[in-house]
Amino acid sequence: MTSLTLYTPSGVLLKAAPARMAAKRLSALGFDVSIDEAAFSKQQRFGGDDDTRLEAIHRVATSAPSIAMATRGGYGLTRLLDRLDWKKLKRSVDRGTRWVGYSDLTALQMGLLAHTGAPSWCGPLAADDFGREALDDVTPDCFCEAMSGELEAIGFRTEVGFDGLQAKGVLWGGNLTVLTSLLGTPHWPQVKGGILFVEDVNEHPYRVERMLLQLHQAGVLARQKAVVLGAISDWKPSPMDRGYDMKAMVAQVRSVTKTPVLTGLPFGHVSTKVTMPFGRPVTLLVEQRNALLGW
Incomplete structure (x- = not known):
């Protein structure tokens, strides 16, 4: 089963329900879903203070799940760019981790490419997409096919x-x-x-x-x-x-x-x-x- 970790590197999750709904839906699609321990942290408009979010990213990179999906975007990753251990993230990619997201995740994807040349994936966020009340067919189908290697x-x-x-x-x-x-x-x-x-x-x-x-x-x-x-x-x-x-x-x-x-x-x-x-x-x-x- 493909492991998938949800983590919060940017904006705060005002409610836990959408992320939990996303975890449930992703599990139903066949992913082995885990939620990072700091995913529901709150500090002002951020998903925890800078240290908490930085540690969460590094924790996910160390565990190297098959897929690392952010819960949501917002703002916050720019604060972390100068402190991220890009080599650690690159090692996770080498071990098979696909970092997935869009919006504020652009900062992480750009930095990863700039510092290491490692690829990532532009795709859905957990709470903002899989946590929607009404989820269309295209988004999850495209995501699943891309992660399985079927989508070309x-x-x-x-x-x-x-x-x-x-x-x-x-x-x-x-x-x-x-x-x-x-x-x-x-x-x-x-x-x-x-x-x-x-x-x-x-x-x-x-x-x-x-x-x-x-x-x-x-x-x-x-x-x-x-x-x-x-x-x-x-x-x-x-x-x-x-x-x-x-x-x-x-x-x-x-x-x-x-x-x-x-x-x-x-x-x-x-x-x-x-x-x-x-x-x-x-x-x-x-x-x-x-x-x-x-x-």
Whole structure:
């Protein structure tokens, strides 16, 4: 049976029920689930103080379960990046641990790739996904197939204009706000010729544009084979927009970079999401509006 450990490296779990529901559902899917001893710790908005969360990550790395799944995102991992024992995390990956998550987990995934070159997995969080009252079929099916090794590609519909696109490179990226906060730090992996994907939540299109332009002006976008946008969810229009929306934002970013910018990746702070590798070579193929990301 595949071992799976739930731990809390970032934001606080206000209630234990969603994480316990996630453990129950994951167990029903055939995983041998354990919950880290500090998973329900609380300190301000965090899942325990910094030392507690740091020790939890190191404890999980030492035990090296098949899967390490964060209970939720939020904020908190950036505080720990300078203190994480990256070699310990790398040894866990070498022993077979797959670190899974998104949102604030972007910081851990980026740091792991930057410091050790080790891959991880972008996929669901325990409480935020498996702990939902209504769980769709796609998210758990995709996760289980990815963890079993059966899943080798994901497909999605994108916009017109990219028919015939073929690109190969390392898949990397994640939450755009977390991503840009790491630019210029030691925790930023120097990926050239990669496939960069981004997602975000509660960020207005102008803020998304500003962050993508920051990556463009820093030379990051130009070094990639393609940029793929996931869900930019839960933002609210402003009376100041006057027609400026997500579509206008994407058009503006496309106007300043030669790197293809695709949309439609089913990933981010949405109820239905795929699971895909982080820091591993992938191939992106587009036929008409059908995009395929394979590894």
